[in-house]
Amino acid sequence: MLIIAICDDEKNICTSLERVVEEYALGKNINYNIESFNSADELLKHILLKKNSYDIIFLDIEMKGINGIEFGEILRGDMKDEKTKIIYISWENSYAMDLFKVRPFDFLIKPLEETNMYPIEKTL
Numbered sequence: 001m002l003i004i005a006i007c008d009d010e011k012n013i014c015t016s017l018e019r020v021v022e023e024y025a026l027g028k029n030i031n032y033n034i035e036s037f038n039s040a041d042e043l044l045k046h047i048l049l050k051k052n053s054y055d056i057i058f059l060d061i062e063m064k065g066i067n068g069i070e071f072g073e074i075l076r077g078d079m080k081d082e083k084t085k086i087i088y089i090s091w092e093n094s095y096a097m098d099l100f101k102v103r104p105f106d107f108l109i110k111p112l113e114e115t116n117m118y119p120i121e122k123t124l
């Protein structure tokens with residue numbers, strides 16, 4: 001089973017991405033579980049309290065509180081998690097160079113569509 005987190009401060013983006021991931025996973029016969037979060041602070045708290053880990057995290061970059069890049073630094077640095085695949089999502093592609101230090105699996109530009117879900121297939 002693929003355990004997926006979606007973290008974006010725009011609830012409509014989380015809902016839309018959930019739908020796109022679900023459609024993709026069902027079409028490819030992939031077992032999955034999706035959890036959505038509206039801030040990186042909320043996601044980090046959930047991981048620390050529940051001792052939960054994810055196979056993939058779809059992570060927005062610009063958020064209040066801990067932003068996506070800072071979250072990635074915590075996950076890779078403090079938590080020493082190199083297993084979780086981070087797929088950054090943003091309206092802007094200007095962040096690409098800033099992401100190298102957290103070793104993301106991929107970077108997708110919003111709006112997201114099922115045709116952009118190839119990173120899921122690459123994780124299997």
